[in-house]
Amino acid sequence: MRIDATDLRILRHYQAEPALPTSELAERAGVTLTTCWRRLERLRAGGVIRGVQAVIDWRRLGWQVEVSLRFTLDKTNPRAFDDFIEAARAVPEVIEIQTFLGRVDVRLNVIARDMAHYQEVYRARILTLPHIADIEALMHVAVIKDEEVLPL
Amino acid sequence: MIRPHPLDRVILRGLQEDATQSARKLAAGRLNSAAIQRRIQKLEEAGAIRSRRVILDREALGFGVTVFLGVKLATKGRVSLDDFERAVAAIPEVQTVQHVLGVYDYRLRVVARDLSDFERVLRRRIMTLPGVGQVDANVLLSEERRPGPI
Numbered sequence: 001m002r003i004d005a006t007d008l009r010i011l012r013h014y015q016a017e018p019a020l021p022t023s024e025l026a027e028r029a030g031v032t033l034t035t036c037w038r039r040l041e042r043l044r045a046g047g048v049i050r051g052v053q054a055v056i057d058w059r060r061l062g063w064q065v066e067v068s069l070r071f072t073l074d075k076t077n078p079r080a081f082d083d084f085i086e087a088a089r090a091v092p093e094v095i096e097i098q099t100f101l102g103r104v105d106v107r108l109n110v111i112a113r114d115m116a117h118y119q120e121v122y123r124a125r126i127l128t129l130p131h132i133a134d135i136e137a138l139m140h141v142a143v144i145k146d147e148e149v150l151p152l
Numbered sequence: 153m154i155r156p157h158p159l160d161r162v163i164l165r166g167l168q169e170d171a172t173q174s175a176r177k178l179a180a181g182r183l184n185s186a187a188i189q190r191r192i193q194k195l196e197e198a199g200a201i202r203s204r205r206v207i208l209d210r211e212a213l214g215f216g217v218t219v220f221l222g223v224k225l226a227t228k229g230r231v232s233l234d235d236f237e238r239a240v241a242a243i244p245e246v247q248t249v250q251h252v253l254g255v256y257d258y259r260l261r262v263v264a265r266d267l268s269d270f271e272r273v274l275r276r277r278i279m280t281l282p283g284v285g286q287v288d289a290n291v292l293l294s295e296e297r298r299p300g301p302i
Contacts, residue, residue, distance in 0.1 A: 001212060011208065018171070018204040050207040054167035056300065057202035062153045063301070068252065068259065085296075092301040100220070102290030107220075111300065138222075138254035144237050148205055150215055150263060151244035 001046040006031060008152045010039050011049075015149045018052045055146075058095070063111040065118045065139075069126065070104040072134040080131040081106070091125045104136075154198045159183065159191050161302045164200070167192075168299055171204045210263065217264045218292040221278065222256035226285030235282040245273045256288070 006029070013020070013028045020028070026036035043049045058066065073080040081099065088094050088108055096109035110126065112118035126135075156164070166178045175189035195201050210218070225236060240249050240260065248261040262278075264270035278287065 003213065008213075011206075011213075015206045015208070018206045046212075048209050048212045050209060051169075052171040053169065053205050053207060053297075054164070054171040055202045055205050056164055056168065056302075057199055058300065060154055060198060060200045060202075061156055061302075068250075068254075089296075089298065092298075095298050095300045097296045097298065098220075099293045099295075100290040101293055103288065104290045107290075136255060138252040138256060138259060140250055141253055142251040144249035144251055144258075145241040145246065146203075146248050146250075148247045148261070150208060150210065150213060150247075152213065 001048060003043075003048065006035070007039055007043060007048075010036060011043070011150075012152050014040070014049075015152070058111050062113055064114055065112040067110050067112075067118065068138040068140065069108045069110055070136045070138070071106045071108070071129075071132055072103070073105045074131045074133045075105070077131050083130045084132070087129050091121070091129075093121050093125070154195070154200055156200075156302060157191065159188065160195060160200075163188060163191055163195065164302050165299050167201065168297075214265050215263045216266050217270050218295075219262045219264065219270055220290045220292060221260040221262060221274075222288040222290075223258040223260060223278075223284060224255075224286040225257045225283045227283050232283040236284070239281050240278075243273070243277045245277065 010025065010029045010031065013025055022036055022040070023033055026033045029036060031039070040049065071084070073084055084106060085097060088097055093110050093112060094108050095111055098107045099105065100107065108126070110118070110121060112121050162183065163178060166173060175192060176185040179185035179188050210216070225232060236258070237249065240246055240258070245262050245264060246260050247263055250259040251257070252259050262270065262273060264273055274287070274289070278284065
C-alpha cells in the first residue's frame with residue numbers, strides 16, 4: 001500500500017491524540033474533513049491502522065507491583081517456545097508476552113497486588129512454567145516515557 | 153485505588169481490545185448502556201484508563217525493527233539520573249523508558265527502519281547519552297498483549 005506525506009501527517013496527529021474528533025484531526029493535519037475521512041478509511045482497510053486500544057493503569061486498580069521477567073529457555077527441546085508461551089497465556093497476571101533474538105528468549109510482564117502476592121504468583125505460576133533454563137527479574141520503579149508512537 | 157465493579161471488567165476488557173466502540177456496543181444488548189457510559193467516564197476520571205494507543209502496522213510504515221535495550225548507568229547520583237532521563241526521553245526513536253531495579257537501571261523500547269538504522273540510533277543517540285554505561289540489546293520478534301487479571 002502506498003503511503004504519502006498526507007497520510008503520514010494524518011497518522012502523526014492521530015497517534016498523538018487518538019480520541020480527537022475527525023474534524024479536529026483534519027484541521028490539525030491541514031486537510032479537509034472529507035479527505036481526512038477517506039484517508040483514514042483507506043488506512044484502516046489497508047491494515048495500516050489496526051485499531052485503537054485502551055491502556056489500563058494497573059496501579060490505579062490496585063496492582064501495585066510490576067516486574068519484567070526475562071527468561072532463557074531450554075532450547076534443546078524443540079517445543080520449548082510453544083509450550084512456554086501457551087502456559088504463560090493461562091496466567092492472568094501476565095500482561096505482556098514478548099519473544100526476542102538475543103540473550104533473552106522470552107520476556108513476561110507480570111503484575112501483582114503487592115510483594116506478598118507477587119511472591120505467590122512467582123512461586124505457584126511462574127516457576128512452574130515449562131522449559132525454563134534461567135530467569136532474571138527487573139522490578140519496575142517508574143515509567144519515564146510511554147508513548148509507543150512511531151517517529152513518522 | 154479503585155475497586156472494579158463487575159461491569160468495569162466488561163468495560164476494561166472491551167476497551168483494551170477496541171477503544172473506539174460505543175457504550176451501546178459494549179453493552180451488547182444485555183447490559184444497560186447508560187450505566188456503562190457512566191462507568192467509562194468514572195474509570196477515565198479515576199485514571200484507570202491511562203491513555204488510548206493507536207495500533208499501526210509498523211512494517212507497512214517502514215519500521216522493520218524494534219529493539220529493547222537494557223541500560224546501566226556508568227555514574228550514578230540524582231543529577232545524572234535526571235540528565236539521562238531528560239535526554240533519553242527526547243529521542244524520537246525511543247518509544248518507552250522505564251526505570252527498573254535489577255541488572256539494569258533503564259529499559260528502553262527503540263524503533264528503527266532496519267538494523268543499520270538501529271545501529272545509527274544506538275551509536276549516535278544512545279551511546280552518547282550522559283552517564284550511559286553498559287548496554288544490552290534484544291531484538292523483538294513477537295509481541296502479545298494480554299487482557300490481564302480482570
